[in-house]
Amino acid sequence: MKNLFEMGADFGVEIDKGWHSDNKDNPNKQTSTEVKEPNKHQLHFSIEKRRGKVVTIVKPFYLTKSDLQSLLKALKKNLGTGGTVKENTLEFQGDIPEKVRKHLLLLDYKFR
16 A cells, blocks of 8 residues: 655656756746737837836737847837847837837837
8 A cells, every 4th residue: 555645756757757846937838939910919018127227128029039130120220229039028228118119110010
């Protein structure tokens, strides 16, 4: 008879699945890889303060990584500011949501 209150873990079953701690990213996390046309996006802005600096965040984009990089490059050049891509978001240096909105509307992106 097996003891139901046995302490410890049976790693023999979990070896093929790999081991993940509870505070790490969920390996089964679903990320959308669907690519949408610009007019099918429903973007929204958020403003964060990081290390005393303001960051404008625009998300979610449903584009390929290379398309998102080229969009960021064009926007940074037009806005005269720095920025980066993180997953499906664009982050810009400064409190510039209206400038970003204006340029994205010209590119046919929609907002909430």
